[in-house]
Amino acid sequence: MSGKATWIWYPDDFEIWLHQKVSLRRQERHATVPPIWKLDSCHSSVSFRKRVELEREETILLAAEGQFYVSIDYVIIHDPPDAILLRPGTYELTVWVANENGLPAIYVEGDTINSDGSWEVSYNTRKFVPAAHLQFNDASEPPSCYRLEVEPIRPVGWMASTESPYGRIYDFGKQTFGYVRLHGLQGTGTIHLYYGESLEEALSKRFCETLDTIKAESDSAVYTNPRSRAFRYVHVECEGEGASFEELTALYEYLPIEPKGTFRCSDELVNRIWDTSVYTLHLNTREFFLDGVKRDRWVWSGDVYQSVLMNFYSFFDDDVCKRTMIAVRGKDPVETHLNHIMDYSFYWFISIYDYYTYTGDTSFLAHLYPKMVSLMAFCLERRNKDGFMEGYPEDWVFVDWAEMDNRGVVSTEQLLLARSLEAMSAFASAMGDSERARTYRELHDALLPQIEERFWDERQSGLVHSWNEGKLNRHLTKYPNLFAVLFRYLSEEKRRGIAAGVLLNEGVQSITTPYMRFYELAALCECGEHDRVMEEIVSYWGGMLDLGATTFWEAYDPSQTGAEHYAMYGRPFGKSLCHAWGASPLYLLGKYYLGVRPDAPGYERYTVEPRLGGLEWLEGSVPTPRGPIDVYMDQTTIKVKASSGTGRLRIPAGKRAVASIGEVIEREGGYEIVIDRPGETYVVTYG
């Protein structure tokens, strides 16, 4: 046997199947809470084909997930289908598989015939496409065996095990995720587990968000709870005297990825913020990018975009990006916006735009391209007569959790549409689809001046909120303005006007969600406000650490006290204390302080523009597909070392800049040095 075989299936079906399973794991107390959106299933019946030319007879071994049979030039082989002797000759080998309860997949292993990406597959529409495969290379480990890694963990610290009014409290020392285990379980009876991201939550039998009830029926050396939970504390109550156990531990479940990005600086609090952000993102980076591990445990496209960006300065794991993009998009036909939210359809395009820029992964672009085209067609179909996107009654026009009237044409949505069209034009070009590239580009080019004309308010020096029933709603919010800055739309002059008149204007409604603060702080960095943003990072994220946070939260209001912090959605412990969007310092510190960003897909060209933002020194490494870019900066020296590609190091204006290698050029009110010697450290003194 050649051993080159791998499990294969219909493209996207693995991700769609896995997304369905993962999405149905959200529980709130006794309720299983499926997503509020359409949940696709994988195709249940598919056929795989391969043109074979056999010089000598060969026995192939087959394994399948589902019921299956083999045909040769469409004649059914009636043998037991797991080992088949093939005669010499040239013919079409087809394996038909149906799986009512999961992903139909096959594994074929022979001397010369092995299932791999050269096979084609159809969901029996007679249209065949290349089969998909991942890392399932063992006949006995089909894709349905996909599991994250687990590792035993134990309660730690002074509260590792303490009595509670009803039983015992176990503290794992920090927020974690996994399966609780009871060792030495004896007797019969009921054991209740109440989980807490906070101690208060674990102690609240009535209001803790998640709980489990174990019916002990026989002695067990180790009982492992079948459901994974998010917790730091576990509060255990044994009902009556029936059942008991000796020890409680857990299996920590995680995606086996290591951070490739690093960051260290002169401020230890900022270093702790970085580390806690890495851990927060890691816990939420699982089968897919989840919004939070306690709640919702769902895949929301708007949250995904932020995780994608953070990922590029930390784990740089493109597999989870791809799994997530496929899953959240689902199957055609498009019947609703992603997660029902208009903005979230746009964030999907924009996520892929950034994914492509950071990774240069053209093949994934090609893979998703048809579904991008169909989602964009769905969006464009919903424009009003002026060419703007307005919410249909069934659409959710979200933007942010804040006071605003999202009826009619909301300016933020139009900016996201413009960026999506820009992305689609770039994708179409990369795909050689010049006709669509032109169409999208023309739509984009026509839309931008239209937005400006309709929404720019010279008096307020910003884009105003919306247009409804023939009237302009002059409500000034930060949202459209920060996207105009981030996407570099409008003129340089107007962007400066926005910075002063909107972003730094305390009279404008402030943003209270970490979700939109992500973009706000990024936009402030784009406006050169690094010192101010660093102060913000220290006070906001540092504030959570001061309150004992071990991961960052879904929301944080410094004016609250005590257990008030844990309440949300009208429930005392409704807030997620481990929320992906809480980890945004990863992106801010990587992109705007280490200052590394790609200028061409896959970092073929890039910029390094480090900023201290009030720190004494900083250093770190930013992962790229071509190897790391290492940056060090203090008040007199900058060091940069890259593995590949061509970069430009940009240094703000000053009296001087002297480089150990390369030429220092004065440009755009600063200095610039071209970095084109892989592996060599460029040392620049400046000041």
Next chain:
Amino acid sequence: MSGKATWIWYPDDFEIWLHQKVSLRRQERHATVPPIWKLDSCHSSVSFRKRVELEREETILLAAEGQFYVSIDYVIIHDPPDAILLRPGTYELTVWVANENGLPAIYVEGDTINSDGSWEVSYNTRKFVPAAHLQFNDASEPPSCYRLEVEPIRPVGWMASTESPYGRIYDFGKQTFGYVRLHGLQGTGTIHLYYGESLEEALSKRFCETLDTIKAESDSAVYTNPRSRAFRYVHVECEGEGASFEELTALYEYLPIEPKGTFRCSDELVNRIWDTSVYTLHLNTREFFLDGVKRDRWVWSGDVYQSVLMNFYSFFDDDVCKRTMIAVRGKDPVETHLNHIMDYSFYWFISIYDYYTYTGDTSFLAHLYPKMVSLMAFCLERRNKDGFMEGYPEDWVFVDWAEMDNRGVVSTEQLLLARSLEAMSAFASAMGDSERARTYRELHDALLPQIEERFWDERQSGLVHSWNEGKLNRHLTKYPNLFAVLFRYLSEEKRRGIAAGVLLNEGVQSITTPYMRFYELAALCECGEHDRVMEEIVSYWGGMLDLGATTFWEAYDPSQTGAEHYAMYGRPFGKSLCHAWGASPLYLLGKYYLGVRPDAPGYERYTVEPRLGGLEWLEGSVPTPRGPIDVYMDQTTIKVKASSGTGRLRIPAGKRAVASIGEVIEREGGYEIVIDRPGETYVVTYG
């Protein structure tokens, strides 16, 4: 509790789920053979909603297939979800259900709140439709429990149990279907069951089409084989001395419907043909109309149409018609023709046209209407520049198993399209969709003269086969011509020309499949050739009975001998000996000899035009939604009694016709009597 609750689900999902299960039951020896077409799955995650106004508090009991929770005005209820106390008030009650492995469905029972068709459901697209329900009115019997009836049967006759070279043969006396049972199973070892629709097949361990292997591991009073099989004979071999049993019986599985139509006549052979046809159709009328019980056990739209027609003269079960129409159509979007076959898309429209005419079931029409419109849009989209349907490379243009070149524009397909457009126009009118009604009518009216102009060959007095690459293929086949006769297209004169020049012309390629002979014999009856068709019925179907058939076959060639009859598709026992389309005498005898047919939907108006076709007398009852129409005829007397509606009794020209009730009018070369007195027997003497 009011007891008015019933299980509810998303419309069509029950049928789609059941179709998936049933379609995956086809086995050939060791191979499970899924259908060659796309197999849809039901939605896995849906939400049900109901606006409730409660005057006093009420506890509702919930049962669900899948994981579920309840929300009130979109706030999650965290209680264990199976019994919920609702407070007084007016609010929206929503039940969210997800089922990864089957049909999501719920059952809600309270004092005033009960799940029923007044609830709405969405697959979480935010578009809600009324929930579907059938006869599942018991909380403990959800739709997943749907089973046909079973009844114990035993081997009979002289061969009830006989030794074979390897074991024993059991004969159930006639073709049957169900689960073999072994009584008094003892010991451990392997028992092989080889099934035969013929004795030869059961004796052929190597070539029998279906078999089972039982691994006996413990003693069992009654072991029931888990898979249903089609068989008359079971050949049992106990491997070695390990396992044995005392008795073999079976559970006959059937749809619990009784024939409502009857037929008796002076020829006992014709009576046996009728009875055997009823049994053949009954065996194939199950969860859906299947093509054959041994093979394919699939739902083919072309076969379905014939079963639908036969059903109207025998069981008149509209439920199986509806289940089948929904299942074979599947979900939107339409990606291929039904079963991949262009003709089979058209037969679906035409089946519904006849279904509607016979039943008058407007509500089912309304239910399917959106999917009719989308399938017709798919078809019309595929017309060529001349407005004709041509096969795309992935389409199967079938017509019949016979020598013909189906490239280009095949005339038969255009006639089926015309009939489908006629049907769609009628449906649109019935739905009050006058715009589409006009569009379809105009397309139909334009297409008919185009067909005639392109394909009518005056010299051959018929429609010729096809048009390909700018050339007319003058090959003369019966197919387009018999449909022109059946659909009453072309002029009366041309139809007479077709009868003489094509249908009765022995020089024209004869039809050899029972599938197309169905239409051929019907068309001959339309041309008044009742005597000739009766001779054909007696010789063709009588021929199978002479060979010992207990059900009618997929194909029959009188020139073959012995076991040659059982071979097909290159396999010695490949032929199905119990095939729905073999039962076509039901339709022929009912429609053209008893002579009863509806003239307006649901038999509001109808015609009775009995013909002896060479018999001395005949009598029978034809079911209608308004009660039976009874007919008797001999060489001097006709008697008709109807329960409702207005009919016209038509009697061929002769010297006289005298009626006991009503007035005899001379019309169109015959006599006519209006039947408008329900329950009274009209007696007419003629001659």
